[in-house]
Amino acid sequence: LRDAVLIGLARLGTCVYRKRYQTVRVRTRKAVMSTETRLPPGPRLPAAVQGMAFATMQQRVMPAMQRRYGDAFTTAMPGMRRCVIVSDPELVKAVFKAKPDVLHGGVNPLSHVLGPSSMFSLDEARHLSQRRLLLPPFHGERMKSYEAIIEEEALREMATWPEGEEFATFAPMMRITLNAILRAVFGAEDEELDGLRKLLPAMTKLGSRLVMVPALQRDLGRLSPWQRFMRQRAAYDRLVEALIDKGRRDPALEERADVLALLLQATHEDGTPMTDAEITDQLLTLLVAGHETTAGTLAWSVERLRRHPAVLSRLVAEAADGGGAYREATIREVQRTRPVIVGTGRYVAKPFDLGPWRLPPGYMIIIAATTMHLDSRFFARPREFDPGRFLGRKPDTYQWVPFGGGLRRCIGAAFAHMEMDVVLRTMLREFELAPATERPERWRFRGVAFVPSRGGQAMIRRRGYV
Ligand code: HEM
Numbered sequence: 001l002r003d004a005v006l007i008g009l010a011r012l013g014t015c016v017y018r019k020r021y022q023t024v025r026v027r028t029r030k031a032v033m034s035t036e037t038r039l040p041p042g043p044r045l046p047a048a049v050q051g052m053a054f055a056t057m058q059q060r061v062m063p064a065m066q067r068r069y070g071d072a073f074t075t076a077m078p079g080m081r082r083c084v085i086v087s088d089p090e091l092v093k094a095v096f097k098a099k100p101d102v103l104h105g106g107v108n109p110l111s112h113v114l115g116p117s118s119m120f121s122l123d124e125a126r127h128l129s130q131r132r133l134l135l136p137p138f139h140g141e142r143m144k145s146y147e148a149i150i151e152e153e154a155l156r157e158m159a160t161w162p163e164g165e166e167f168a169t170f171a172p173m174m175r176i177t178l179n180a181i182l183r184a185v186f187g188a189e190d191e192e193l194d195g196l197r198k199l200l201p202a203m204t205k206l207g208s209r210l211v212m213v214p215a216l217q218r219d220l221g222r223l224s225p226w227q228r229f230m231r232q233r234a235a236y237d238r239l240v241e242a243l244i245d246k247g248r249r250d251p252a253l254e255e256r257a258d259v260l261a262l263l264l265q266a267t268h269e270d271g272t273p274m275t276d277a278e279i280t281d282q283l284l285t286l287l288v289a290g291h292e293t294t295a296g297t298l299a300w301s302v303e304r305l306r307r308h309p310a311v312l313s314r315l316v317a318e319a320a321d322g323g324g325a326y327r328e329a330t331i332r333e334v335q336r337t338r339p340v341i342v343g344t345g346r347y348v349a350k351p352f353d354l355g356p357w358r359l360p361p362g363y364m365i366i367i368a369a370t371t372m373h374l375d376s377r378f379f380a381r382p383r384e385f386d387p388g389r390f391l392g393r394k395p396d397t398y399q400w401v402p403f404g405g406g407l408r409r410c411i412g413a414a415f416a417h418m419e420m421d422v423v424l425r426t427m428l429r430e431f432e433l434a435p436a437t438e439r440p441e442r443w444r445f446r447g448v449a450f451v452p453s454r455g456g457q458a459m460i461r462r463r464g465y466v
Helices: 002-035 047-069 089-097 124-134 140-158 170-184 190-212 225-249 259-265 276-306 309-321 325-337 369-373 413-430
Strands: 072-075 083-086 343-348 352-354 357-359 364-368 431-433 443-445 450-452 460-462
Touching (some): 047 083, 047 369, 124 276, 170 276, 190 225, 276 309, 276 450, 309 325, 343 369, 364 369, 413 431
Antiparallel strands (some): 352 357, 431 460, 443 450
């Protein structure tokens, strides 16, 4: 019913817009010519209606808009400046290759919650300088050293999974990815690990809510969500500062493999070390960026595999033989069909030529992963779940964009891929996953990521069960 109402409103708005558009077209054209701004077409519905439609059913709204207006269209969202949504690889390439002073990551909804030194709060030189410090620990080849930690965390969590009854895998996957990041990235052990394990689930949950409702990101008194978040943040800072202190005093720091140890040894261009505030903000950024996204993709993997028994059987056989090429292709196919981050954004800081259009400063450009990933021009039979399409072939940088791209591409892509590979391999070896006949799970927005609406339901039996 909600969908029908929203579709109705969208259609009504489009009709009203068309009528109004006829009358204002000449005036608009004059204004456009005079400012040298050329915007792609798009609906003129109230921002609230468009925002609601995108938030609740963007998987249908985005492709419908693309069919109606083309590979770039202008839209409006509540609390955001006007947006241009893009779903053409050539335009995507122009966006990802733009200079950082022309297109900013700017005013990310996460930045207020993550702190002023977070990657999501920075632009241009400061962003690039932090990125230069953070990239080496996430280099693809280093990832092998984290596999044992991930497998240990996966086995520990999976030992508690119930047999013979349906259960949601998203929460267990969140525990695996949280513990994996706390150990591999924060280098946390003992009391700090326990303290962060207790604090962070509540803190990231409240943080996601605050991101969804920016009006709550201010101090409205002792019991307000923002003050509660600030208290949690202070507790987080204390725990991470203890880890930093311990690291600085550790005589074996150079031999440690965790990301914190590498950050403690990294230096800015002028030779100065990272400050405590930079490290605490960056570690929280890595956790928030990497924890729910990876868990959501893993929950979607369970949801997809149960509905594609032939793919599942092939993966089980491959895992038993020690192979991994088909699993790697499967992870890419899950991310194509169920990208947890559905759009990557950039703010226009200086007039920007996007194909035939010229966008003025203040506009936001969103790369629509969901639309491109389901476009038959780029992926044959796009609605089919077929990992074979990526077997022995890497996806195109400007068509397959679950990790964004360019100078802000996800730093943790190799970490996430390795982690999903190890967790899936462990799950396939440990359990028989029963196929499902129910309808696919819907997409549910959690403030940062879209995850399966029923949490990626699983039904398992331990292998060797009689
Ligand atoms: C399946 C899992 C993941 C997905 C789908 C994902 C997706 C993304 C996307 C779409 C962006 C924005 C890219 C852009 O603007 O072009 C991003 C940025 C980022 N991600 Fe990930 N991510 C994942 C896992 C991780 C992990 C595991 C980490 C670290 C442990 C991480 C750290 C980051 C950071 C630090 C940024 C900001 C990069 C910058 O601003 O330069 N992500 N991620």
